[in-house]
Amino acid sequence: MSKLKDEQVDKRKNFFIPIDGKLYETSEEIYRNYYRMDRRERYLEERSRKHELSYEALTDVDYPIEEKMVDQPEGIEDEVITSILIEKILLVISQLSEEEKQLIQELFFCGKSEVALAKEIGIARTTIQSRKYKILSKIKKLLKN
Numbered sequence: 001m002s003k004l005k006d007e008q009v010d011k012r013k014n015f016f017i018p019i020d021g022k023l024y025e026t027s028e029e030i031y032r033n034y035y036r037m038d039r040r041e042r043y044l045e046e047r048s049r050k051h052e053l054s055y056e057a058l059t060d061v062d063y064p065i066e067e068k069m070v071d072q073p074e075g076i077e078d079e080v081i082t083s084i085l086i087e088k089i090l091l092v093i094s095q096l097s098e099e100e101k102q103l104i105q106e107l108f109f110c111g112k113s114e115v116a117l118a119k120e121i122g123i124a125r126t127t128i129q130s131r132k133y134k135i136l137s138k139i140k141k142l143l144k145n
Contacts, residue, residue, distance in 0.1 A: 015027065015028050015030070015031035016031075017030070017031055017034045017035075088143065089139070089143070092139050092142040092143055093139070095142060096135065096138070096139075100131075100135045100138070103117075103128070103131055103132060103135060104132075104135060104139075107128075107132060114128045114129050114132070
């Protein structure tokens with residue numbers, strides 16, 4: 001809701017929401033949530049129209065949307081391969097210098113952005129990016145061995 005509308009709402013004592021063409025009195029919390037959800041729904045509709053996306057369009061072309069929305073269970077083979085790859089990557093990372101390990105740790109395991117890490121360390125973001133690419137290239141070479 002807009003700031004002006006919020007101020008008007010704060011001054012009200014009674015809150016009403018429309019349901020099936022009739023106004024029903026409700027609490028302020030329900031009133032605010034109702035209009036927040038209403039705005040969210042309109043936003044999503046506008047966005048889907050802009051990108052021409054809709055559930056109906058996908059079902060019309062026989063796109064298996066229900067199957068795509070459900071997490072597919074991993075097979076035992078996939079779990080074993082993932083486990084082996086993780087072990088191999090951790091082994092390769094252990095061969096890096098402490099500075100290289102720290103950079104990989106911060107960027108990939110802690111989820112810091114290059115910008116945030118650059119500010120924290122006090123160097124240029126492009127330097128962080130350059131070091132990251134060099135380290136990833138080194139990891140790639142070590143994985144091939």
